Amino acid sequence: MGSVHPYSTASGKRVYRISYRKPDGGQGTQRGFRTKRDAQLRLFEVEISKNSGTFVDPADARITIGVLGEEWIVSRLADLKPSTFRSIDSARRIHVQPKWKSRQVGRIRHSEVQAWISGLSTTHSPTTVRRVHEVLAGILDVAMRDRRISTNPARGVKLPRETSKPRAYFDHAPVATLAEASSHPELVVFLAYTGLRWGEATGLRVKHIDLKRRRVSVKENAVEVGSFIEVGxxxxxxxxxxxxxxxxxxAM
Known part of the structure; x- marks a missing residue:
């Protein structure tokens, strides 16, 4: 069990601090408690968290979203497609960094995140808001796994509902009209009648085409990311x- 000690501030005010042994064997202290009771209650919380395995060192909780976010986005390079990575990183830089960059992970509150998300929902689409939220929540997930925070304040907030848009399909005549007006009529017809995505069509190679069975094998995707073509x-x-x-x- 730790201990409670009184001390005087520069102004002469009597306050309290607690001392305790951290799970790693190091010495931990927290100060600034106005009453001895407040200090004792906090010391009880520390001891309970140590026994339950949820202890968070206040020093570790001081890392900012900006620092942890840089580490998080680098870690996503390996598991995200280039185009997806670009949109996620854009959401981080444009929305998350300006709002949360200097904030310590241990001082972020659920109510703050909810107010932020609600504000974004009035000016941005549900898809954008959900993407931005997932970036912040993902960074804080890392903080929680690293035992910098005990819970993720970004999880459980109310997000805007995404509504599915009705799909429109052309009849044969409009497809023919569109193809005639295009400088690449064969490509227009191909996309219309196969349903391939643009990146899937541009990623096709000769070896993917079976002329006898009139089939194409969709195995690669080629998309423009910035000024580069990424194939995956x-x-x-x-x-x-x-x-x-x-x-x-x-035509094939």
Whole structure:
């Protein structure tokens, strides 16, 4: 069990501090308690957290979102597609950093995050708000796993509901009209009748085309990220075979 000690501030005011042994064997202290009872209650909380495995060293909780966010975004390079990484990093730089960069992870409150999300919801789409929230929540998840905070204040906030938009499908005539007006009519027809995404179509290679069975194998995705073309797997890593109509055989 730790101990409680009184001390005087520069102004002569009598306050209290607590001393305790941290789980790693080091000495921990916290000061500035106005009453001895407040100090004792905090000391009890520290001892309980040590026994339950939820102890958080106040020194570790002082790391800022800005510092931890830089480490977090680098760690996402390995598991995100380039285009997704770009959008996530953009959300971090444009929305998360300006608001939270200098804030210590241990001082962020759930109510603050909720107020921030509610404000963003009035000016941005649900998709953008959810992406921005996931960035902050992801950074704080790392802080929690590192035992810098005991709970994630960004989890459990109310997020704007995403509504699915009705899909519009062309009949044959509009597709033909659009193709005629295009400088690449074959590509317009191909996209319309196969349903391939743009990146999937541009990622096709000759070896992916089966002329006898009139099928294309969707195995790669090519998208422009900044000024570079990034080639990878299809969205959600979904490899599949897609047929194209007989009237399009000659064009293929």
């Amino acid at each position: 797997t299809p969205k959600t890593h979904e490899k599949r075979q897609v047929p194209y109509p007989a009237f399009f055989a000659d």
